[in-house]
Amino acid sequence: MSSQLAREKKTQLARSFFVKGISVATLSGMMYGLYSAFITYAMGEGVWSGWYAENTVLTMFVVVYVLGVLGSGINDTISAVWAIGIAAVKGKLMDFFRCFKTKPGLVMIICAVVGGPIASAAYIISLQMAGSIIIPITALCPALGALLGRILFKQKLNGRMIIGILVCLTATLMIGWSSLQEGAQEGALLGCIIALVAALGWAVEGCVAGFGTTVIDYEIGITIRQVTSGVVNLVIFLPIVCIIGGNILLAPELTFAAFTSGPSMIFFVVSGFFALFAYSLWYKGNSMCGTALGMACNGAYSFWGPFFCWLVLGVFFGQSGWALEPIAWVAAIVMFLGILLIAVNPLDWFKKKNTDATEEAV
Amino acid sequence: MLPFNFAILKLFLSVEEADADQVMTQLTDEYHKSRQFKKSSVIEALMTAEANGLLEETRFDLDAEEQLHVYYRATAEGRTMIETYIGK
Numbered sequence: 001m002s003s004q005l006a007r008e009k010k011t012q013l014a015r016s017f018f019v020k021g022i023s024v025a026t027l028s029g030m031m032y033g034l035y036s037a038f039i040t041y042a043m044g045e046g047v048w049s050g051w052y053a054e055n056t057v058l059t060m061f062v063v064v065y066v067l068g069v070l071g072s073g074i075n076d077t078i079s080a081v082w083a084i085g086i087a088a089v090k091g092k093l094m095d096f097f098r099c100f101k102t103k104p105g106l107v108m109i110i111c112a113v114v115g116g117p118i119a120s121a122a123y124i125i126s127l128q129m130a131g132s133i134i135i136p137i138t139a140l141c142p143a144l145g146a147l148l149g150r151i152l153f154k155q156k157l158n159g160r161m162i163i164g165i166l167v168c169l170t171a172t173l174m175i176g177w178s179s180l181q182e183g184a185q186e187g188a189l190l191g192c193i194i195a196l197v198a199a200l201g202w203a204v205e206g207c208v209a210g211f212g213t214t215v216i217d218y219e220i221g222i223t224i225r226q227v228t229s230g231v232v233n234l235v236i237f238l239p240i241v242c243i244i245g246g247n248i249l250l251a252p253e254l255t256f257a258a259f260t261s262g263p264s265m266i267f268f269v270v271s272g273f274f275a276l277f278a279y280s281l282w283y284k285g286n287s288m289c290g291t292a293l294g295m296a297c298n299g300a301y302s303f304w305g306p307f308f309c310w311l312v313l314g315v316f317f318g319q320s321g322w323a324l325e326p327i328a329w330v331a332a333i334v335m336f337l338g339i340l341l342i343a344v345n346p347l348d349w350f351k352k353k354n355t356d357a358t359e360e361a362v
Numbered sequence: 363m364l365p366f367n368f369a370i371l372k373l374f375l376s377v378e379e380a381d382a383d384q385v386m387t388q389l390t391d392e393y394h395k396s397r398q399f400k401k402s403s404v405i406e407a408l409m410t411a412e413a414n415g416l417l418e419e420t421r422f423d424l425d426a427e428e429q430l431h432v433y434y435r436a437t438a439e440g441r442t443m444i445e446t447y448i449g450k
Contacts (some may be wrong), residue, residue, distance in 0.1 A: 002424055009430040010422050016408050018401060091397030095365040102368070103447045214414040217367045217398070217407075287410050355400065 014332050018289065022343060023296030025285025032278040033304025035075075037312035038271035043071045046261030051254075061245045068124040069117075070254055073233030076116065079279075080226035086276075087223050096220045104215045107208060108224040115205025116229030117237045124196035130191025137195040139172040139302065142295035144203035149291030153211050160345060161292050167338030172302040174331035192194030206295050208287025218287070222280035295341045300339070304333045366398045370407050371416065375438040375444055379420045382408060382432040398449045408434055416440030 044052065050066060051058055058067075087093045099105040126134045143165045147157035213221045234255060242251040259265065278301075285295030306324055314322030364372065366389075373380065373388055380388070382404045393399045411417040417434040424430060435443060 005428065006422055006430060009424070013430060013432070017406075017413075021413075031405045037398075093401075095367075095398070098363070098365045099368075104368075107447075140443070156415075211414055214410050214416060215371065215443075219374065220365065220367075288413060290413070314435060 015112030019287055021288030022297055024281045025294045026287055028278055028281035029298045029301040030304045031274050032301035033308035035271050035274035035278045036305045037308040037332045038267050038274060039075050041313055042264045042267035042271055045267060046264035047257045048264050066241050066245055069233055069238050070258055072120050073230060073238055074258055074268050075271050075275055076226050076233060077230030078268050079275040080230045081221040082273050082276045083226045087219055092220055096223050098217050099220050104212055108221050109228050111209040112225040112228035113232055114201045115261050117232050119198045119201025122194050125190045126195035131186040133188055134191055134195035136173050137200045139169055141199040141202040142299040145206045145295040146292035148203055148207040151212040155290045157292055161342045164338045165296060167341060168296050168299055168335050171335035171338060172190055175302050184324050207291045208284055210283050210291055210294060213283045213287040218284040220281050221283055225279060238258055260277050296339050296342050298320060300335050303328060303335060366396060367407055368392055370404060371411060371444050374446050379433045379435040381433045416443060
């Protein structure tokens with residue numbers, strides 16, 4: 001009786017851990033959607049509205065590349081402030097400093113640079129060069145992550161899980177289908193190759209940093225990530241892009257103008273808050289349920305992104321052009337089925353049903 | 363002083379096996395003042411380490427109060443990884 005109760009309690013513990021892992025990974029995708037909506041809004045307010053206006057004084061290069069890096073850098077810096085604050089409240093701040101100078105801390109820093117500035121820049125550049133045709137390439141990131149998890153950390157990846165990942169990929173393509181029909185533009189091939197760099201960068205980050213949170217607490221891991229990404233974006237990457245654009249002085253000038261623009265900064269504070277959970281829960285989800293399942297659950301951001309843009313920007317702020325196409329809802333169901341396929345074996349359900357039926361008959 | 367998670371994992375280099383309560387007991391002196399020092403955090407850290415192959419379950423049982431105790435030990439790969447990334 002005692003061993004029966006122990007087994008029941010053990011099964012319950014394992015189940016609650018599994019459910020928590022899936023919930024955390026799914027929530028990370030939702031947070032990513034909210035972060036996307038608020039950063040989009042922030043980058044349209046205050047000084048940003050003038051920078052993106054038709055009669056802007058900025059060159060096309062600056063508008064496309066420099067502002068993209070600046071927006072990302074401000075968001076991650078604000079997010080780092082949130083992360084440090086939360087770590088302090090939870091008594092983890094000293095561990096943050098201790099982890100920074102360790103080997104796992106260094107791995108986190110490398111992941112932050114690869115998945116932050118490098119992958120984000122590759123995404124922005126590829127989008128500009130090839131247009132929305134790159135979406136299916138960047139959507140490969142969960143599949144690449146699962147593959148890396150298998151190779152680097154010997155994580156589980158069987159035929160059923162691969163089919164599940166393909167189903168999720170199909171759902172992402174369904175959401176991006178309308179923009180895909182716009183066709184390829186000049187420079188598309190190079191753009192697609194650069195998009196692959198972005199997908200690989202996010203895959204490496206999700207897989208390695210996810211595994212890293214086995215060793216480093218996920219809230220400390222995300223603090224390292226956001227501090228690194230914010231600093232590298234604003235202090236190193238932004239000046240480099242400004243030099244390429246022909247005017248390094250733009251870096252401090254635009255950064256100062258952006259940080260002192262109250263109407264947009266309010267929303268950067270909100271987007272930074274959601275970005276913190278988008279990434280921290282992504283890491284935690286991947287470490288709790290493996291890269292394949294974790295990244296598939298997180299990958300639902302391809303639905304949550306347009307969904308929260310519609311809800312926040314369209315419904316709440318009354319902006320036009322954010323309506324969610326009906327196919328997105330269908331794609332969300334397809335994606336849910338894909339995630340379910342990765343998480344559980346449908347045959348097990350049938351087996352369980354048969355066993356229950358047999359037991360009842362007996 | 364090591365980060366709390368590092369200390370939890372490193373403990374498994376010096377013990378045959380341990381459950382969350384034993385981990386708490388071993389780390390009490392150094393970490394009892396830390397706000398992270400909670401049994402739920404330790405259980406989650408152990409289960410995450412198990413999910414990623416650093417630890418493996420050895421056995422489980424109930425105590426007199428019917429509380430579940432799950433015991434873990436470091437796997438060979440986990441031991442190497444802990445030694446490499448955290449230290450011996």
